[in-house]
Amino acid sequence: MKKPLRQLSAVLLVSALAGMVTLLIFDAWNRLSLTPFHQHVGALSFMLIGASYICLQLGTARQWKDKIKRVLLGVGFFLWGSEQFLSPGPLVTVMDSLVVIIFVSDLSLVIMDSLRCKDDELR
Numbered sequence: 001m002k003k004p005l006r007q008l009s010a011v012l013l014v015s016a017l018a019g020m021v022t023l024l025i026f027d028a029w030n031r032l033s034l035t036p037f038h039q040h041v042g043a044l045s046f047m048l049i050g051a052s053y054i055c056l057q058l059g060t061a062r063q064w065k066d067k068i069k070r071v072l073l074g075v076g077f078f079l080w081g082s083e084q085f086l087s088p089g090p091l092v093t094v095m096d097s098l099v100v101i102i103f104v105s106d107l108s109l110v111i112m113d114s115l116r117c118k119d120d121e122l123r
Contacts, residue, residue, distance in 0.1 A: 013049070023042055043084030046084075047081035050078035076102035
């Protein structure tokens with residue numbers, strides 16, 4: 001099961017990178033105008049990179065504690081992209097709050113781990 005997840009991660013990664021390149025070309029072509037296409041391609045790129053990271057984590061042999069933290073980061077990106085396709089309302093507010101909680105909690109854990117290390121051991 002690990003190999004197919006890692007392969008899917010690679011396909012999703014390439015798709016996210018293609019979305020990013022498409023976004024940059026479209027932005028240059030349209031003189032950085034904010035358009036629905038820009039928003040959708042950007043959101044889709046977030047979703048694809050989040051899904052790629054989730055698949056990669058599920059396809060590794062890490063401890064579940066580390067795996068869950070990393071999967072949550074992927075979920076945060078996926079939710080961030082998903083909410084861009086929805087109309088404002090309570091669901092989007094909940095999704096946005098979850099994204100903030102996930103990103104702030106995840107980075108807080110990284111910072112706390114680094115603060116516990118000696119300067120020469122920083123990760």
